[in-house]
Amino acid sequence: MVHVYGDNVDTDRIIPGKYTKTLDLSTLADHVLEDLDPDFRHNVKDGDILIAGENFGCGSSREQAPIALKQCGLSCIVADYFARIFYRNAINIGLPILEIGNHDIEKGDDIEVDIEQGVVTNKTKGKTYQATQLPQVMIDILEEGGLVDYLKKHGDYQLS
Amino acid sequence: MGQTVSEKIISRHIGRSVGAGDLVVTPVDGVMATDTTAPLALKAFEKMGGTKVFDPTKCALVLDHAVPPPNERIANLHKMMRAFAAEQGMRLFEIGEGICHQVMIENAYVKPGDIFIGADSHTPTYGAVNAMASGVGSTDLAATMMTGKIWLKVPESIKIICNGQLQTGVSAKDLILYLVGKITISGATYKSVEFEGEAFEGMTVASRMTIANMVAEMGGKTAIVNPKGLELDYDFDPIYPDHDAHYVDTFEFDVSNLEPQVAAPESPDNVVNISQHAGQEINYAFIGTCCNGRLEDLQAAAQILKGKRIKSGVRMVIGPASKNVMLEAMNDGTLQILMNAGASIITPGCGPCVGTHQGVPGNDEVVISAANRNFRGRMGNPNSNIFLAAPATVAASALAGCITNPKEFL
């Protein structure tokens, strides 16, 4: 199932600052998106996809934002584009995200995502969309499951 | 081809000439995390196999987002940070020493030409002192503390030129609000934003910090205020852009007739001239934060409030950006003026900015704040509304009980 939101969903809406100061990550999912859509956290199911417009995750550097979205069971986020720090954070914690500019995915559309190929199929509209290519270092990090495992394995960045 | 300031700074760090779009791994000169971001970072550091930070003199932890701790959970996170700093032999800024960005600059943890990585989105503030500074999340920060390096894409640059001098009663905050309104909350995403022109040349370091700070509200990766006119209490080699540097966009404004600005709920780029909201009733006035909690900001408020009382029924909270700022404001009588006018002074730190404690608004209340963000729920209550403005406007509005142009009191 897809959950569709608009442009500029900021990190305060994803997880309010008052809940971020914790190491008990399961509590983050209890409040995810609560000021934007109080029903989301009750409706979301494992494997669901979040669809957004431009500049998703703008605002704070809090990594608790992508963690909360991952904790509640989302398998992937698709947006026109992401705010910079959110983008890095999501990849670093191993939450797949795809940038598809000017997509027309709507509520109720039946969506399939091929993360490896970066291809999203909209069965309802009979369309496919190609996501922007990630830089190689991000592909490597995502392949290891996140930056923690990447560095545990390599000890340092493997680039230039 | 010539280089922008961020291209120059990165090139110097990696020992070869790079341009926008190049992917690099660069050494960094400083790293910082706060009580919001450090606990997760310390966990990640341990999990990625970190034992020693790359250089304890270049790493710092700051207790600022929830100080003194409002509950046992946060008290224990602070305790964990203290223990880590002690074990690593690195500096921990205790509760009440100030907001991360303020203490990094006051203590010269960041200097012109540096690359600095902070686990806080307002890290671009250090562009005030001609450094290239960028915000990251906790896991990136952990990796940088361990390796002393970060991977990044050399950003494209935008240039914003402001000609003319700001009028009396109009401050750096009004200017940056105006510019955020023009560029929008996503207009500088992934980009370095360079400011130059007459309007910035005479600015104090404090005002330059206000300017660079809100590049975060344009989505920028880093900010650079042209160092022309920059004065620091140590010698430095300023880094200027080359004449033929490439900018993806250049914006030019004449700011000599700029009026005080406000950002209406619920986005920092929802900016208009103050006249459009003049008379809007307010319940709560807040001056503080890494954007506007410095001595000149408190003095601007005191100038308006001297010998007067804020409107009955309105409350006012002042959060000095650091202990230094607080001591200076104490010594020159600023705090006394503010307290006599009815303001409540809180521990230096982020205070109510991020909705954790120390002044959450009530339902349907309207806040006028000198902070940098007014997203829904930002101050801890999704049923309140936040207007952003300059410290002088916040003070004038507290006095009148409604949004008021500070020029009426000058």
Ligand code: SF4
């Ligand atoms: S004062 Fe506000 S914006 Fe600045 S670092 Fe603290 S919480 Fe963030």
